[in-house]
Amino acid sequence: MLLHNITLRDFGAYRGEQRLDLRTEPGRPIVLIGGLNGCGKTTLLDAIQLVLYGPKADCSGRGSRPYNDYLQQCINREADPAEGASIALEFSITIEGEEHYYRVVRNWYFTGNKTLREFLTVLVDGEFSRSLTEGWADHVETILPLDVATLFFFDGEKIEELADPRSAARVIESAIHSLLGVSAVERLRQLLKTLENRQRLSEADQDVLDKIRKQELELEQATQAASDAHQLMAAARSELFVRQKELGDIEDKFEQAGGKEYERRKELEADRNRVKNQAVATNKALIFLAEGPLPLLLLQDQLTGVKKQAELEKEADDASRFLGVLQERDEWLLQQITDELPASARSVLKRKLTGDRKKRAAAADLEHSLGLPHDALLQLSALDQALASDSARARDLLKEAADIAEHLDVAQQRVEAVPDDEFIGGLVAERQTAIDRMAVAQVQFQRGENLHAEAVARRQRLEEELDRAHRSRRAAEWRSAWLERVVKYSEKTRGTLEQLGDDLLAHHIENVEAAVLHSFNTLMRKQGLIRDIQINTDDKFALVLTGPDGETIDPGRLSAGERQLLAVSLLWGLAKTAGNRLPSVIDTPLGRLDSKHREHLVDRYFPKAGRQVLLLSTDEEIDEKLLGRLKPYLSHTYRLVHDDKTFTTSVEPGYWWTAGAAHVA
Structure with a gap:
């Protein structure tokens, strides 16, 4: 998976439309984004997760609030609530050797009755996909599972959290099962078990028929709602045409009556007064x-x-x-x-x-x-x-x-x-009234269009669901013939998968241990501090560190910086074991590190963290010196500029010491 670009419109501190090109070049895998504290770095990280996962996204500013309340808070304070906010993410993935281009747009706004509405649109290779739009929550899990995303989209706080051995154990267990395919085997076993249970259910035909009747009623209601919405939209369109013609006629009268000059009266009077002043000055010069x-x-x-x-x-x-x-x-x-x-x-x-x-x-x-x-x-x-x-x-x-x-x-x-107020005043008021009426008609027509589109989309979705239900009913008629054989082979397959899962887990544990140890020694200033790293599957995937003397080292004895490097090594090792096929988004990663460890991260980790690395940093983390070391690996640099008066952020090309250059080559 490779991210191409992200566009934010009135999201959080980002005012208006802000777009970042995230594509990288061969040998230059890093996109560096600089911003001071509070400028919107974490907001950008949240935006990527929000557009992909919606209510399931692990956004930093949400906490325990309801999803709609969080979306409401994400609308920029200077934006029109009726316009709302939106996030558009474009990326590409390779499926069976063929690259496909995705564009995912999530937008939300307030309707006239103060109700928050959210819409999701998914385009694949430039074409709108209704099925993926409706089933995106499931489809995105096949592209980038949420559990896996947390390993590649992380900030300084998450690294701090991973420095805790108990948190690290949960991450290791989740990563090995999700990222390395162990959970896929377990899910397959569970799916087979579910399949067996469903096959053993008694007569399901009546349930299918009841579901079909319910869907037919819903489709009938949706069809009527679409028809009603179409009539409302047609009436709103007619009203809009009437108001447009009314305004056009009044504009003609206004112009013929000298309306344009009337609007420029102050400008014309100012010009005349200026010429008068020039005449007075010239006369004074002649008198002198x-x-x-x-x-x-x-x-x-x-x-x-x-x-x-x-x-x-x-x-x-x-x-x-x-x-x-x-x-x-x-x-x-x-x-x-x-x-x-x-x-x-x-x-x-x-x-x-x-x-x-x-x-x-x-x-x-x-x-x-x-x-x-x-x-x-x-x-x-x-x-x-x-x-x-x-x-x-x-x-x-x-x-x-x-x-x-x-x-x-x-x-x-x-x-x-210029006509006087008495002559043209009536036309001015009439013209303003016509403008207001047409604005109202435009809003009503737009609302009618939206309601009609929603009704048509719902009707089409119900038609597809009803069609699938009919196919299910037809399938149920011949399913019973091979029901018993399916259950039999499913039980045998589950046993095989259980053994495969154990072997796969042991294999991946060994690879992850070696990768994490190598990553840690690569990043550490003190060489030989840790001789071996093991993952104890009997103790909830806890990390066991062995020192050069062969004795076990308590992770709590490590310094804060060393624990942070251990957390980074854990993420890096898991990513390397998985093949580095996903983009990494790293927010403020250098908080507690000394200068030597920072140099190691810049020289040894960031350029190799993956094919695509989005690095979010303050000016004190990636300073001018570290920027010079990072420069050969940069594809783009951006700077988040915050206006302290309006509390809004804009995106500008270039880092602090490369301002104005989107590409640092």
Whole structure:
């Protein structure tokens, strides 16, 4: 048997749909699932057992409560009780050399009258199997007997329990009889005994006829119930069609009256207000510019004139400052060259110098002077630059204001197109009423469908049972002829089976002893602590431990960690003797072990515990160091993430130190 995947929907702490791929690869038999305490590791283990065994499942949180009360508690607190919860498990088994694919779905929910209903569906190779669905409680025992499952689906508490020699004795007895086929021989003997007793019963024909009459009456009632359910479903379907058409007509009216815009009124008003705010901000920016030098652009000609006047006044100022200097220079120059030049040349030079001074004096003598400051030209240049920058900014703001005004007009038109409450209020109420009526009609139709399906399924089941009863009646007519011969050979066969059972038990006891001893020595840090392990069938299958000195060792003398390893060795040895053909689900197995023993379990047990091992661990058990040792054997890793606010758990790929990687390779 190999598990493929499990899907939980609103089961326990698991909110919504959570799916885990449990398939493994050759050489990588381990699926590691990490979770802190209280995150749902044990809940996951319970889910596997619950979907397979239903009321018989040995779930940790059930205790002595009634099954329905336990199912009610398993519905996630955030889920709708009418939707309930479900578990779907997919696995494959090989029967007579041919692999078959199973999908088992168990779901439960509350009906309208607060009654809890549970449904089981079994599909084989993708096809629904009515016979397996109805007889699943018996069929699952042929695949994985409940007694055997407890040896392969176990948690830390169960290991602690097995560390008690008395509990270990019960497990050994149960495992050898169930897992290794000894109980099959005994059951066969009991079946033969039952067969003999039934054959010796006096006339059973009348009982068969009474049973047939009772089944025919039940079938008649079931047929009528199916017919009534069909009529109810048809009426609910008609009502649903009427409500759908009613809602469609109102939706058309609502849309034509501007209902879509009405629903978006707040959004449209918000958009309009946003554009208004943008317009106000743009206007403020323009006003701010207008408060600066920007209005001077209206006096461009005057500014040009002022600039020319500033240039003239600057020249006049320069000329007036240099006239005195030039006259002194000219007189000094004429004195220096008096003896070197002729009189005519000196006269010409003197006229030229006097003319240059007169020209400069004329430039310094302005007709009009505004008395501008000496740095007026620099100030006017700075003003030109400021005006150029503000002018460009003003143009951008004006364009932006025009765009915003256009957008504002469109937004205002949309708001004005929204119908008011007085106009459309009646349609809104009428539409909501139609929606509510259709929702009720949908629920009633769904309920009618479920009731009809249940009635049809019951009728078909009764038809099959009645058909089998008729076949039994026909068989009874010719059975009496060979009745005596069957009883005779059955008695002889029971004697043979009794001897076979004794021989088979002795053979398996020897193999289990050797396998458990080898497993214990493989896992132990102290080699040679136990020389021999025997199973005393005369003392209720008690374990007898022998030390290196040949003396019997009381298991109570072992440390807590050593007793835990002994319990693991017991489970491992039983599994190896049975061929490791079943998956192992191990929950929090390293509780009381020291680091060396933990390493031994990681290196020597988990990779060899079976073809498929689901390992549920906390971050302290399989820590980052042990994860590295386990990594070559991992097919998938998952992490159970718990939300402390909503008290719900979700499944995420990857372990704590491999988060985000579903496959660790």
